[in-house]
Amino acid sequence: MATNTLSDQTDETATLGSDSGGANFNETFLKFLTPLASLRLTVVLFAMAIFIILAGTLAQVNKDIWVVIDEYFRTGIAKIEFKIFFPPSFFPNLDQQNIPGFFLFPGGWLIGFLMGINLFAAHLIRFKVQAKGSQRTIGWTIIAVGSLITWLVIVSGANKDGFQGYSLLSWQALWWLLEAGVGLATFAGCVLFFYMDKQRKAERGLILGFTILLGCLLGWFISQGQAARFSDSSMRILWQLIKATFAGCVLLSGCIFLFKKRAGIVLLHAGVGLMMLSELIVGTMAVETQMTISEGETTNFAHDIREIELAIIDETDPKEDKVTIIPKSILLARKEGVVSDPKLPFDYELVKYYPNASLRKVSSLTPEEKKENENPATAGIGMDWIALPMRSATGTDMGGGVDTPAAYIKVIDKKTSESLGVYLLDLEMALQEIGQPVVVDGTPYQLYLRFKRYYKPYSVTLNDVRKDDYAGTNTVMSYSSDIKLVDPENKVDRDIKVWMNNPLRYSGETFYQSGYHADPTTGKEMTTLSVVTNVGWMIPYVSCMIVVVGMLYHFMITLMRYLNRREKQRNEPSAVNEFLPPGKENDLAWQNRARVQAKITDYLVPILIVVIFGGYLMSKARVPKPESNEMNLYEFGQLPILYEGRTKPVDTLARNSLRIISGKQEFTDQNGDKQPAIKWFLDTIAKPSDAFEYDVIRIENPELLDTLELTKRPGFRYSFDDFIEKMPELMKQSDLARQAGKGKATLYQSRVLDLEKKIGVVDLLIQSFKPPEIRAESARDDLIEAIRRHGMLDRRNPPRAIPPGGEGEKEDEWQTYSYAW
Structure with a gap:
């Protein structure tokens, strides 16, 4: 993959040979490499890669994923059928299987091979070794050592004689070393900040920012104790990343000697190349x-x-x-x-x-x-x-x-x-x-x-x-x-x-x-x-961390260059002349005042934006105060409830449920006033007859509206009472839609099933909070019926509002309100 960062032209390429024959060879070689290193070729290859990914994704409609991998990605030439571009979900009335024809297209391996050539050619032409003499020798030596360390890190995961993936130290000892490392980095940042030349404001500002972040992280580690420690499985991954990062840092050191400011880009591309090699190893050797x-x-x-x-x-x-x-x-x-x-x-x-x-x-x-x-x-x-x-x-x-x-x-x-x-x-x-x-x-x-x-x-x-x-x-x-x-x-x-x-x-x-x-x-x-x-299972860890190290270094170099240039521009006299009175251009005191005024002007707009939007967010975050004769809906909404495997506030359940059936998190009552979702939720579980009058069911399909004998209205929202008499017809259509099957259902049938799902959401809420009716004259039969209904409700995974409280109950044994009643 080529880069769009061009190097200054030097005479180095013209002097690669000592005679005219060598010079002609070098010139011919460069002419051959130039089109291979073209940025246009890079863009074309990326476009081809995106297209083959799209084609492979669409092909999975008709083929197993492993078949697609072999036929589209792990192959030189892919045979792409025209019919995959007409998936049934987009063209439900088109018989996809009868669409003939195909065309050949470069497969994943061929595209990857060309990308590798493009990347290699770009480095030969645009990335010149800038070091000379002993620096060049030292640089190549460090890269050789870094390559050896990288290889050792990779093969450390390929132990064929026993267990692998464990560190030389225990996970607890490794955690202590991590905490010590964060502490030392924080101390080093403080020392560097105080002893660095105060004129280097950009560097000092960055060091201060990173030191503060590291200090906060260290403080959190200390305050949390063992609670902050990662699990053993996470520590195992961390150990792999530490080894990979060390290898990347050694390689970066060598690249800095050889390529100076371009070291980050060179290392980044090396990591990408290693990742591409990993896919080749997986595709040919992994089982x-x-x-x-x-x-x-x-x-x-x-x-x-x-x-x-x-x-x-x-x-x-x-x-x-x-x-x-x-x-x-x-x-x-x-x-x-x-x-x-x-x-x-x-x-x-x-x-x-x-x-x-x-x-x-x-x-x-x-x-x-x-x-x-x-x-x-x-x-x-x-x-x-x-x-x-x-x-x-x-x-x-x-x-x-x-x-x-x-x-x-x-x-x-x-x-x-x-x-x-x-x-x-x-x-x-x-x-x-x-x-x-x-x-x-x-x-x-x-x-x-x-x-x-x-x-x-x-x-x-x-x-x-x-x-x-x-x-x-x-x-x-x-x-x-x-x-x-x-x-x-x-x-x-x-x-x-x-x-x-x-x-x-x-x-x-x-x-x-x-x-x-x-x-x-x-x-x-x-x-x-x-x-x-997979002998190369460590390669993705190593390549990703090499890319991270290269990207961070290149980002820091670019950021420092920008900050230094910005600081230099601010200190130039022309930058503050517009804030100086006439005749005060050479007055040092007035120049200092002008610089302060210029900084205030630079920061004024961002500060205003933060204040305005911060105030808006704070107003929305303010806890509403209920009237003396009203229920505190906010506090009720903060009560915990267990649903879909997670404990959440009742307000979250109310908002999500209303969003499913209405598309919004609030609704408009009969008086035209906007009401929160928690009020709809309470009316639904406490007095469904009132909730059935709210226009909260969104129905857009014209055919479905005709079936329910509803007229179009702004917002397409209707109440249950608007179509409750048409429920038998709706149930009939939903049964037919299910019989048609997922792949053959029409758009109308899909919308019928969507409406049935919305009704099911409301019914689940009602049934979960509806207490059983146990009559004295038929208590036994009513109790049996209640138990039967609870079994049916439990299979629907209802929201559970009653936490465990009895002896011997597990922490996850929440009950529905209707059952606990």
Whole structure:
């Protein structure tokens, strides 16, 4: 990537050679490099990168994200179909699949390669080494040392013989060193400020500002004590950043010797180049797999959910299984004809393959479905079950679906070439360890169509897995797994806890907590650990901190240059002449007065702006005082309530709810007066009949207004009473809209569902604060009905206004007002 900062032209480039032949070569070489270093080329490459990102994003409507990465970004040339530019969300009435044609475009790797060449050429032409003699030698020596330190920092994360990511000191000791470092930096800033030449006002001002910030940070550390200390997972990341920052500072020192004021830009570009190298390493060498383990079970392999394989297992030996693997690339290479190989116990033919399929009982198919979906199976489980093709998972699917392939395999006897049957193999069965038995020459085999496996030299046992939800919701807050890792070769036998944002790094691999599942019938819990093999996982840490160090240095140099120039301009006599009386141009006392007046003039406008807007904000922040005969709405709004997993003021719930249904945080009552959201909230939960008269429901769609027999009005806001008689028709239309499905719903149907959602928000508030009706003559039946209604309400994750107060209650066991009543 080229830079728009041009260097002064010198004769250095003209004297690179000692003879005319060398000079001609250098001139030719420069002519070759000049277009490659062009800023126009940089802009074009950035535009191409933005376009390929746009195309890849749109392509995820129809393709899985990993397919898009391989076809658009980790490739030299991308094949971009025209249909991706007509997504169904923008063109609901257009059949996207019938749009033909495509065009070729540079892929992510080609664009990145050209960017690297552009950046390298720009440095050869525009960034000249300014040091000479011993300074040049020292500069290159420091850069060599810095490069060595950078390499050591990167490889420190690639320990293949054991645990990694830990510092030489304990996290507590590292925290103490951090506090000591902040204290020393504060002390050094104070010393530098007081001993620096007072004429260097710009530098002293910056040092004073940074010293004050560091002092405040140190004071906060001291006042908070251990409460200010980062968690162990955060300290681990901090340790990586400290190492990377140290490497960046060493490199910066060398760049300052060689490139002087341009050192920051050179270092910044080096960090960007290192980041680009990181993506190349990830794309070519990284392996991402998963471990799925049930509680109490042990596994020694991880599987790749993007690749499948056909496994043929001979289990006749009681000591070990003989496994023959047919990779996906070979399995799909020949979709027609018989495949024969000496390593296989039988020949086979791929009859059908579905990238994504679901199993259905053959007996459950209708005659039309049987006619549309022929069952090629002649033996095994395929006689009772059939695989039905499904749309492949895409990058826009909610929940991140995974394809479950299925295949029909014809097994053929090697000796007689006779068919032994067509068998159905499905990934879902393989996940349940259900194989397809086949007998060949008296030897039984088990066939599995399963995810590609990577076997490990260690084993992992799941002792316990935990799922923590946000209070009052079913939304996951965190997963954690207690595992036992055993590696006989490295003499490792340890109990380890892995949780979200706190991965385990071992033997060159990183284990991330990524999923949790509980069997709905047995209740048995399972964990999913993402296992990533990436030798360059430290490179992003290092490259980012190198960029930060370079940017900060360059910013400071530029800022100091600007401040010094500004101070110099202020001290020039011409800067204050307009404030001097006639004849006082050479009077020193009058010049000093004029400088003060000039500074006041410079600061007057900013001060006025701050005062005006500060006063406005203070007026809005002022606590309103209620009348003597009115309820204190402000204080009621400050009461805590638990909703969507977080404790918040009731006023926040009221504002957010009103914004959802109305688009505003306040409303206009029948008298035309503006009222706060908390008043609408109180009327809604205490006396819904009054709240139903407020015009707070925003309805814009003309067709929906016709359905509800409403006329257009300014603001498009209506009350519940305006259309309550049309609720049966609205419910009918909402049922039809849901049946149409997300991808096929019309604009009108989408707006019907939006209105239903708004009504649901209001209904949830009413039901959450509505006390149950327990009548004396039917107390038992009413109590049962109240409990049933509470169960239904609880599944809707309602706002909970009653905090825990009884003995034995957990801190997150808040209750709704209606249930606690």
